[in-house]
Amino acid sequence: MQGLKMVLNMIDLTTLEGKDTPGKVKQMCYKAQHLHDAYTGLPTVAAVCVYPSMVGVARKELKGNIVKIASVSTAFPSGQAPMSVKLEDTRFAVSEGADEIDMVISRGKFLAGEYNFVFDEIAAIKEACGKARLKVILETGELSTLDNVRRASDIAIHAGADFIKTSTGKIQPAATMQVTYTMLMAIRDHYDRTGIMIGMKPAGGISTSKLALHNLVMVKEVLGNQWLSNEWFRFGASSLANDVLMQIMKTETGLYQSPDYFSMD
Amino acid sequence: MAKKTTKKSNETGWEYAPSLESIGHIDLKESYDLFIDGKWVKPSSGKYFETINPANEKVLAKVAHANEEDVDRAVKAARKAYDTVWSKMPASERAKYIFRIARLMQERARELSVIETLDAGKSIRESRDIDVPLACNHFFYYAGWADKLEYAFPIRDFEPLGVAGQIIPWNFPLLMAAWKIAPALAAGNTVVLKPAETTPLTALKLAEIIELSGLPPGVVNIVTGFGDTGAAIVEHPEVNKVAFTGSTAVGKHIQRAVAGTDKKVTLELGGKSSNIIFEDAPIDQAVEGIVNGIFFNQGHVCCAGSRLFVQESVADLVVRKLKQRMDSLYVGDPLDKNTDIGAINSKEQLEVINKYIKIGIEEGAEMYQPNCEIPSKGYFCKPTLFSNVAQSNVIAQEEIFGPVLTIQTFRTVDEVIQKANNSPYGLAAGVWTDKGSRIFNLTSKLRAGVVWANTYNKFDPASPFGGYKESGFGREGGLHGLRAYVKLK
Amino acid sequence: MTRLQVLKTYKIFIGGQFPRTESGRYYSLKGKDDFDIANVCLSSRKDARNAVVAARKAFGSWSERSAFNRGQIVYRIAEMLEGRRSQFIEELQLMGLTAANAAKEVDATVDRIVYYAGWCDKYQQIVSSVNPVASSHFNFSVAEPTGVVGIVAPEESPLLGLVSLLIPAIAGGNTVVLVASEKYPLSAVTLAEVIHSSDVPGGVINIITGTADELVSPLVSHLDVNAMTSAGLSKEMASAMQVQAADNVKRVFNYPAMDWSKASSQGLSMIEDLQEIKTTWHPIENIGGATSSY
Structure with a gap:
């Protein structure tokens, strides 16, 4: 139960669709704060995650709220845009009120071995973020090997990432256990060397409580208890919250639940 | 208070003069006993309760409170009537009794309408044009089935169930009595019926009509009272069938109470029905449909279209037109023929509605109520609209049973189907679009027992009514409504 | 030397796959003279839950298939079983x-x-209606499947009994979680293999083995199960089922114990009980008519 509530509180409730509208985002922002009002004592999610154009809407809905606003950026999800566009994309999101920026790395350049380019890009975006925390999406599904995942993690960390994140959610495979484990190891090694904590965000494909708990166990075992808060660990997910809510209500009532009883926003 | 100008006083011109329905011709007694075995008998406890007019809080009459002993007498009378008379009578004769009841009701339609309005708070136009005619028609419709049941269940062995215990709600007192009694009698059962405690009068007037019709004693028994009276009916071992219309909570209780017995049960329970407006809908008609969907009968309708879904591209337009239309609704004396929205049925219900309005405000939804005046005495509630609502809002999930509408917006067909079905209830739904193929897509995918396409809140004796999921099971009305009252072998 | 026979592992059937019970438990099925016939999965409530999830997932597309197609698939089960x-x-x-x-x-x-295969595209015509309402509307009622159905296989007639409850449910477009009889699990599992090779989409039929005492309760109390059927249950069990079913107003049909070999044990009612009637209204254009048409 404690684990399940922790999962809820670590979710970045996400909508990243071409068809996103203010209406959709407003409704999701409400859900972020009111996961299941029929049951009291539930936390909110950690953040909502939206496109830059929707940050302003979310800011208005979440004014003064503990739920943070994360914005994807840098021509998400492909990252195929000139640097100037990526910087502008990021500055816009921050100026609209984003607390966190989820950028994508240039996978093409990375696979071509242009690691310096990738490093410099991340560093430049970090600067553009100002106070906003930076999550760097490696899009591991396109990196093809765990060696690459590790290398990309190290680059991102050294270039100034506050969080490293597996995936955009647009490419399969996304947040597999092996990939997350590899990235956690990179975070651990960095911490061992420098004492600096980096956050982790698996995203895409974690839609059940069981998988989420597996991830939390992995974090606890690899990084330790100090990572077990939404300051340092997030789930990027759109349908995970309701599954966790169903498990919580199952624990409470003894009855297996139906999705009919949990709001979809 | 010079600054505070109401809309009404701003308007130059014409206020409609009240057009009150006369109450001179109605015959109400000071006190009503129980109608058991064809006779009016005093409750064994000697206890009576008052039923009031919710529009002015004045007492209309005193009504007997039946206890377990009284219910037992009623069930025994029904059992005896079933065994000795009703099950032996030729079906064509049964039919004629039911036809006769329908006719007697039609003859007294005006009196029934006025009493319904007095006791329930609903507007006289509604009682007169909808409730009472539909109730009469229901008897008329089922009367004809009585001697044609072999066509309803061809090549199948069937028989009546025996004694039907029926418990009805306060929102459509006479109509619900008709929905329950008519098919039960047509299929050859006898009846013990309990009307709701806040609206017993038209059922008692129906008892007078039944008495007048010469229906054999005990075939229909009407016992008034509270939840304990209903529980006594449900739990009585000689009741073969329980038919209940009311809240889902009580419905679940009944389902548990009959566990382990052979009683057949039909339940018509709560709802949180969606009313879906697409961008290509005939918007003005849709706005009328929305108003009718939620404000009809003060929103005291289990199938009320209380969750409005509007496609984003027309949301502003629909909301603007809806507000305009709400401004022209007349809330007031139910007896006034100008009145659109009458009185809330009871103080308790008004408190429930106000509680939800408060929740809506606290949830941060935007509330709109027209700037109309409501009477100072009696229980009234302005038509209320909440916009900027998400599926996660409590007011969009729980049944309010009052004139309170929530608006959500949507983008795509799939999205709105998912959200409409994302509810434990499944009673009704409305769809507004000009596109035929889309209508059928929605009507087949919405998990609800009644779907109104380009219309809302229509009822007819020939049309089956009832819900999916937690909105209950079994159908009332039409051919399908008969099945609830026979045993198929 | 005589050839060593290859024995079959009897597994459960969930979502079109044959997993072992997640609990890892088994029970030994004993034959005459107490010899072990087979080890059978002693499924847990979690298997029941997984089966419900699979059934729910399959419900949308199964219920939307054309009636004709459902008929073909059900007939295919008969063909494969005959083989x-x-x-x-x-x-x-x-x-x-x-x-x-x-x-x-x-x-x-x-x-x-075969009997129920033929019903798939006919029962709708028998139980649906066009209703002559008094206003200017076209009004019709159609049957739609109730949803996910839990079935407790009867303890008599090891194969025919369970098929007599199972097939009308799926013929009507429902998806099913079936608890096999504790005494007769083998034919239920082998039936699953037949179903698996009969074009029945994964998840439409799910079969778990074990004890009714352990498996029925999680199904009846499951809020995502819409109906339960069984036959000849003890009064206590039937009563307990009805009580638990109320949590989500589940439809419960406990038929009397019957002789399944008789024609009277089959019929339209078995399909109809697992259908919901949906009534649709639409205005009929009526320009100049006295009634308002919306």
Whole structure:
């Protein structure tokens, strides 16, 4: 139960669709704060995650709220845009009120071995973020090997990432256990060397409580208890919250639940 | 208070003069006993309760409170009537009794309408044009089935169930009595019926009509009272069938109470029905449909279209037109023929509605109520609209049973189907679009027992009514409504 | 040297796959003289839950298939079962039936499936209606499947009994979680193999083995199960079921124990009980008519 509530509180409730509208985002922002009002004592999610154009809407809905606003950026999800566009994309999101920026790395350049380019890009975006925390999406599904995942993690960390994140959610495979484990190891090694904590965000494909708990166990075992808060660990997910809510209500009532009883926003 | 100008006083011109329905011709007694075995008998406890007019809080009459002993007498009378008379009578004769009841009701339609309005708070136009005619028609419709049941269940062995215990709600007192009694009698059962405690009068007037019709004693028994009276009916071992219309909570209780017995049960329970407006809908008609969907009968309708879904591209337009239309609704004396929205049925219900309005405000939804005046005495509630609502809002999930509408917006067909079905209830739904193929897509995918396409809140004796999921099971009305009252072998 | 026989592992059937029970438990099915026939999965409530999830997932597309297509698939089950007639007869004998009774049981089962295959695209015409309402509306009522149905296989007629409850449910477009009889699990599992090879989409039929005491309660109390059917349950069990079913106003049908070999044990009612009636209204254009048309 404690684990399940922790999962809820670590979710970045996400909508990243071409068809996103203010209406959709407003409704999701409400859900972020009111996961299941029929049951009291539930936390909110950690953040909502939206496109830059929707940050302003979310800011208005979440004014003064503990739920943070994360914005994807840098021509998400492909990252195929000139640097100037990526910087502008990021500055816009921050100026609209984003607390966190989820950028994508240039996978093409990375696979071509242009690691310096990738490093410099991340560093430049970090600067553009100002106070906003930076999550760097490696899009591991396109990196093809765990060696690459590790290398990309190290680059991102050294270039100034506050969080490293597996995936955009647009490419399969996304947040597999092996990939997350590899990235956690990179975070651990960095911490061992420098004492600096980096956050982790698996995203895409974690839609059940069981998988989420597996991830939390992995974090606890690899990084330790100090990572077990939404300051340092997030789930990027759109349908995970309701599954966790169903498990919580199952624990409470003894009855297996139906999705009919949990709001979809 | 010079600054505070109401809309009404701003308007130059014409206020409609009240057009009150006369109450001179109605015959109400000071006190009503129980109608058991064809006779009016005093409750064994000697206890009576008052039923009031919710529009002015004045007492209309005193009504007997039946206890377990009284219910037992009623069930025994029904059992005896079933065994000795009703099950032996030729079906064509049964039919004629039911036809006769329908006719007697039609003859007294005006009196029934006025009493319904007095006791329930609903507007006289509604009682007169909808409730009472539909109730009469229901008897008329089922009367004809009585001697044609072999066509309803061809090549199948069937028989009546025996004694039907029926418990009805306060929102459509006479109509619900008709929905329950008519098919039960047509299929050859006898009846013990309990009307709701806040609206017993038209059922008692129906008892007078039944008495007048010469229906054999005990075939229909009407016992008034509270939840304990209903529980006594449900739990009585000689009741073969329980038919209940009311809240889902009580419905679940009944389902548990009959566990382990052979009683057949039909339940018509709560709802949180969606009313879906697409961008290509005939918007003005849709706005009328929305108003009718939620404000009809003060929103005291289990199938009320209380969750409005509007496609984003027309949301502003629909909301603007809806507000305009709400401004022209007349809330007031139910007896006034100008009145659109009458009185809330009871103080308790008004408190429930106000509680939800408060929740809506606290949830941060935007509330709109027209700037109309409501009477100072009696229980009234302005038509209320909440916009900027998400599926996660409590007011969009729980049944309010009052004139309170929530608006959500949507983008795509799939999205709105998912959200409409994302509810434990499944009673009704409305769809507004000009596109035929889309209508059928929605009507087949919405998990609800009644779907109104380009219309809302229509009822007819020939049309089956009832819900999916937690909105209950079994159908009332039409051919399908008969099945609830026979045993198929 | 005689050849060593290859024995079959009896597994459960969830979502079109044959997993072992997640609990890892088993029970030994004993034959005559107490010899072990097979180890059978002693499924847990979590298996029941997984089966419900699979059934729910399959419901949308199964219920939306054309009635004709459902009929073809159900008929295909009969064909495949006929083809494995001798295997079923052997298994039924293992579980104690005489050769003659086993053959009768299998033949009657095939015939029953064919009977319901034919119903798939006909019951709608019998139970639907166009209703002559008094206003200017076109009004019709159609049957739609109730949803996910939990079935407790009867303890008599090891194959025919369960098929008699199972097939009308899926013929009507529902998806099913079936708890096999504790005494006769083998034919249920082998039936799953037949179903698996019969074009029945994964998740439409899910079969778990174990004890009714352990498996029925999680199904009846599951809020995502819409209906339960069974036959000849004890009064206590039927009563307990009805109480738990109320949590989500579940439809519960506990039929009396019957002789499944008789034609009277099949019929439209078995399909109809697992249908919901939906009534649709639409205005009919009526320009100049006295009634308002919206």
